[in-house]
Amino acid sequence: MSVRTSSIIEHDHYSSIPDLIAKKRDGYELDPNEIKQFISGLTNGDVQDCHVGAMLMAMFIQGMSEREICSMTMSMRDSGERLQWPKYRGSVVDKHSTGGIGDKISIPLAPALAACHLKVPMMAGRGLGITGGTLDKLESMPGYQTQLKDEQITELISTVGCGIFSQSLELNPADRYLYAIRDVTATVPHHALIVSSILSKKSIEDLDALVLDVKYGASAFMKTTEQAEILAEWLYKVSELLGMKTCCYVTEMNNPIGFCIGNAIEIEESLDLMKYKINRSKDLEELVCEQGGRLLLLINKVQTIEQGREMIRETFQNGSALEKFRDMIIAQGVSKTIAEQLISNDDKIVNSILKLAHKHHHALASQTGFIQSIDSYKLGTIVQRLGGGRLKSTAKIDHSIGIRLLKHVGDEIQENEPWALLYANDNAANHYPKFLDDFHTAVQISSTPVAPLQRIHKILS
Known part of the structure; x- marks a missing residue:
């Protein structure tokens, strides 16, 4: 209008x-x-x-007009304190996702970028509805602190190069207030208000470049490609007006990202990528390398996106991203002993720290064929309702709840072969009858071969 x-x-x-x-x-x-x-x-x-x-x-x-959105974004940004990085001008970057099932991209991306000598002051969020929150996942690691003082953030970025932390009470108080009122006045799903909320938080970080990942699909806030494209265009336009070099991705969110859905289990999957294990998730790897490579290109650290992707991939291959991850989590409260154990190749020790729920249930294929789709909405809802997400803002997260996919879209499968594994606790067992039907029916199987999933629908840069 x-x-x-x-x-x-x-x-x-x-x-x-x-x-x-x-x-x-x-x-x-x-x-x-x-x-x-x-x-x-x-x-x-x-x-x-x-x-x-x-x-x-x-x-x-x-x-709202473009001018109004820009003015609102800047006024919200200036409602509290701001981070500033004059010493690191030209190398301060971040990414933001509108949220998805299995979306743990930030966790390996931040240390990979730091290993490329960039500075990544990443203010992250908690889960919204069925979508997982980066901070909730990181808190699966004993001792990890998300609430940092400004001087701690400065020290972290200066020494390690990256940090993933929550928005402090001093940063952008206007956004917290507005969001709380939007939540109870049915005004959350509005492009102008979403844009000003996202970009006011990101502009506080004093960034040189920003990658935005706008998702569409059954388990995304934007249900259609058209809705996601409109939001992406507004985000791109206002970012540029604010002086941030920006790239917006419009990506599919009908199917989960990677193999794992939950909190502790997504830390495990992120570690597998940073250790460059043979069984690492290839679609997670490609998305991390794509978004990281784009940031390197935006600040002219590489000449092509292909060079950027390979530079990020190399940090996983040579272990430098894993080292940055270790340094980051130690700086944010994890003991040195636990941090060293987490980055080790001893899966038993890693599992003893992350502590996945011990009650397992397999979902079996109803026929032989090829995986056509996996319903991220159903699986995200199951994890949330069993305690891995919040039904109200004050609820405590059970980090041990999760789902491990054993197949991806396009994979061949035999009748009665397991395609997913659910981790839950004894106290959640009485909920099983509600969710087992959804768990089993969250997969669609085709009798003919299915092409691998294409995540990226559109790029605005």
Whole structure:
């Protein structure tokens, strides 16, 4: 919806908050000072919850211009403290995903980039709905601390080169406040509000380059390619206006990424990639190398995306990414002993630390053929409902719950051959009848060969 750029009433940045709401409600564009006044009011007490709900609904219904989105993003960014990296100009990068099942790309990507001598101050999030959260996965490792002070972040990036941590109370308080109100006013799924929320957090990191992964499909927030493309275009456009070199990927999220879904189990899979094990997930590897390679290209560390991909892959082959991962987790609270055990090749020791649930259940193929699709929505829901995700924000995560896929799309399978393994605990056993049908029916098998899955639908760069 178009936004009118002038009003029949004169407005300035001294207007009352209700006047600003009325202006937006009537379809007029808010100028940068007015948006700054509204966002500042969130932290100084001038704006009440009822004002926020009304303004968000006005923005939702009337839409926002490019100028408004940029102004809102910058005002949210400036509502608290910001990270700054003047010593590392030209090498500070990050990525952001809109969330998916089995999406653990950040975990091996951050140390791989650090091994390429880049700086990666990665503010990550927790699970939303059935989608897993990077911070929840990392907390599967005993002692890992996600809440860091600014001076700890500075030390971490200066010495190790990468860190994966949560947004502190001092960083972007306006976004936390707005998101909480959006969640209860049915205004979460709006492109302009999503863009300002994502980019205000990323612009706090003082980045030189950013990769954005916008997912579509049954288990993504954007259900169709058209919705994902619109969001990606807005993210790309506003990122460029904010001065960040950016690339946006539009990727498929009907099928899980990699072999593992859960928390501890996805740390295990990430470690397998960083150890470059023969049984590592190839689709996870390709996505990590693609996104990492793109960041290297954006800041001119390589001449081609192919060179970038190989530079990232080499950090797994030579063990330098694994070393950076060890240093990162030690710096974020994991004991040196546990960190050394996690990066070892002794699977028994690694399993004893990550502690997957001991009750197993296999899903068997109903016929011989080829894996056509694996329903990430069903599998993500099972993990969430058995305790591996949250049904409410205060719920405690059971890191031991997970699903291990034994087959990928395109693989051949025999009747009654296992295609997935569910890890659950005794106290979840009474839930099995609800979920076993979904577990068994989450796979579609074709009688004819199926082409390997193509994840990347579109690239905006």
